[in-house]
Amino acid sequence: MSKCSVGLLALSSLFLSSAAIAQEKIKVGVTATLEGTYTVLGEDGMRGHQTALNVLGKKIGDKELEFIVASTDATPDSAVRAVRKLIEQDKVQILLSPLSGDEGIAVKNFAKTHPELTFINAASGAQETTYVDPAPNFFRYNMDGAQWQVGLGKYAYDEKKYRKIATVGEDYSFIYTQVFGLVLEFCGAGGQVTNRQWVPLGTKDFASVIAALPDDVDAIYLGLGGADAVNFLNQYQQAGGKAHLMGGSIMIDQTILSSKGNAKNALVGTIAASGQADTWEDPGWQKFVKAYQDAFPPNKRFPSPSLLATNYYGSTMALILALREVNGDLSNNQSKFKAALAKIEIDAPNGKIKLDSNRQAIGTNFVTEVVDDGKGALFSKVVKVIPNVNQTLGYDPAVFSKIGLPSRTVPECKKY
Template sequence: MKKNKRALLAIMLVLSMLLAACGSGGGQASGDGEGESIKLGFTLALTGNFAFMGEGVKEGVELFFEENDYKIGDRPVELFFEDDAGDPQKALKNYQQLTLNQEVDFLGGGTIGSISYALTEAAEKDKRVPIINVVGSGNSLSWGDKSDYVWRIGFSSLNYAGTLGVDMAENIGKKAVVIASDYVAGHEQATDFSANFKEHGGEVLDILWAPSGTSDFSSYINQIKQHDADAVFMFIPGADGPRFVQQFKEFGLAKNYALVDGGSVLNAPSTVEAVGDAVVNGYTLSHYHVGLENELNKKFVDDYTKKYDKVPDNYVINGYDTAKVISESIQKAGSTEVGDIIETLKAGLSFDSPRGPIELDPKTNHPIQNHYILKGAEKDGEIVFELVRTYEKVQMPAEDPGYEKAK
């Protein structure tokens, strides 16, 4: 009888231990997902007019995770890349596919501004995943259209064009003609450059709008020639930009006007290669420069060059730092739950990057970072951009400054 009681007690003890273990396992799976893969999705322009941007971001993401053994902490990482060809509708389809079918934990996207706005609207409505805006520069993404679910790693129109407006007035000349692509980002850049240029004593003589897809800029160039300007400020992204720069030189404007680019052409090696010596003595601005003297950048350039046999640009660093933000926020949160990650980002995230120190500002969901003024030059038979000035800790204002719209 005693033996039977002992056997019964032993069985009950084993059963209770098994039940406790099952309960504990269930809790872990629904909480931090220990041991499970972390799924990261990206909708990028990998074909079409903006493919060089999307490809750069993709390469940066892959380089970061290759350096980190495709892990975040102890958990393996799976990457899913979808091509949206710069089309907002395709990007939204990719967003649905990645968040619903693949059930990704984090998403990156927004090669152009219209896609960034579309993804932000979807994220705010669905609240499924946090999103890193990889390139899109729309100002309102930090103001009226700001969402807790979307954080920018690149730059804004105001930061780029506004800084160039100040720098041009103080260092290049006081009279300018503006030419920009006739869409949202072009209008923002023209507005922000003009306002800051004027605030620092500059005069805008004319503003010209070129539709996307323009191949012949001769009529615009003839209008520029009518003005006694010191410089031409341009913002013409995609394949149109190199065509304008080439024609700017071919029609002789480079002899009489300094070309100042709002980050649309002259800061990407792929587009600089396309226009050659037409960029010599041209100015641009970037949040990254391949020649930055810091140990992280030296390693970054070395690793990237070995892998891709070319030098990195600002789109590559955007992808690299997108991966860094994703990794850091998940590790700090100790979770892939969307609410935990959002709270971690809102509490503030800062780190050192190859581009310099970065702090994500929760007032604007925009990085506080250095901006670099670059000038084209020919050196040892190669076209390079030399760092001429640095603006440290450039910050997006928390509210719209209300500039008069460029017309």
């Protein structure tokens, strides 16, 4: 605890000092995973947030935004603790939180105990957060894990001719959601998922997991992130693994593709799907990449923003634009602000985003393939762009609800 509070103090005093002019302020609390397995994800998320502030500014009419940052470690209780602290001690009015799947579900439930405040999801992507019993004051401007896998199953089956795959994933809600999206599409196309292995978040020793990977499959899908993904790749290299790989949205991401060492080279040629692609030529995306690169020196950032930076950018953008629309009016339990958030359509770097009736994003998805740029840096190259992906993945809502909620064994491998 003590280490986190020292970091908090330092961080919050930084933000305080930058906004020391006496004028009316709107206090916003931000959480990111600045500890534990997902540390690099949290750090890059904060870079995306900062980039958005550089581009859009912190002024809302004659008021100024003030941000207070709290650290979490991807566990739900750490997220609720951080959010409580921001609300009760720092008296924030708006929250930009959280980053990770399980955190999202916990913060959404917590949001119901503070109906007067507004919660804008920063980057978390578990399906349950907005699909089951959504909180009326919780808004999510990024797609969920299943939406981020749209296109991957079909591409693997039709183009790569994979017929049988196995999955390895971290044992929590976001990866369940990712595997949910993958299995639904891959099995729907006629493929088979023979084995689903789950490892605890923060696993260090993957040697036995790697040994247990089946060898009679065409490809192995990796749903890992942060330190876990790097540990896995390192030990996979040491064990001499050579299977075809497929990747989840935080596996094939700059947080992993620009990690130190050469274990990541196993990922060249890996197909994946995510809410972004590093080499997309869209001018809006390129502009964002440029702004990100200009905001930080090269050794303090990734060569290109990660999915987390993009998500934090998008959610910060929605927050600022909606606040400007109502001219910073937070009266009457922030009702005007909430109404503006619900109907705003943002021109995010990774495509247009609007919300459905559950306040869940409908956006664009990308199928990608990892390429080496010739200088040893790895990037995800666009293979396919899929616009207008909604939370039911194009299924009829009634059919979709019968599939069940993402878990270790749901969905079954069949055509729904």
